[in-house]
Amino acid sequence: MSEYRKDLTTCAYCPNTCRSGYAAAAPVQIESQTPSALSLITLAVLDGRLSLDEETRKTLGRRGPTEASVGQCTYGLNMPAAIDAALLTGTAHG
Ligand code: SF4
Numbered sequence: 001m002s003e004y005r006k007d008l009t010t011c012a013y014c015p016n017t018c019r020s021g022y023a024a025a026a027p028v029q030i031e032s033q034t035p036s037a038l039s040l041i042t043l044a045v046l047d048g049r050l051s052l053d054e055e056t057r058k059t060l061g062r063r064g065p066t067e068a069s070v071g072q073c074t075y076g077l078n079m080p081a082a083i084d085a086a087l088l089t090g091t092a093h094g
Contacts, residue, residue: 004090005046007082010075011039021072022065032059035066035079042083046090060087 016034031037038060044050066079073079 002085002090004082004085005043007075007077007079008039008043008046008086011035011073011077011079011082012043014074017074018069018072019065022068026068027064029065030062033062033065035069035073038063038066038083039079042086046086052087052091 014036016036018035019029022029041050041056041060045052045056050056060083063080066083070078070080
């Protein structure tokens with residue numbers, strides 16, 4: 001299993017314990033934009049259950065809470081990097 005898939009799987013089933021690292025003054029955190037949600041969406045793309053169309057790309061581009069998780073992650077993961085690696089590498093074949 002690739003490193004990014006391991007990270008995505010860990011994050012997808014995590015209850016967003018990095019949430020406290022998201023600044024209170026930042027825009028309201030929308031559940032579908034949490035690192036966990038973006039990980040689930042990315043896994044669905046990798047597994048061919050979701051098309052990487054414009055809407056999906058737009059959704060995966062809403063990175064505010066995911067960027068804020070870097071340095072706050074319980075597992076020490078860098079989820080923006082893992083999502084980028086998955087989208088670059090995991091979908092390169094089609
Ligand atoms: S970034 Fe880390 S702490 Fe946040 S949801 Fe993902 S695995 Fe959990």
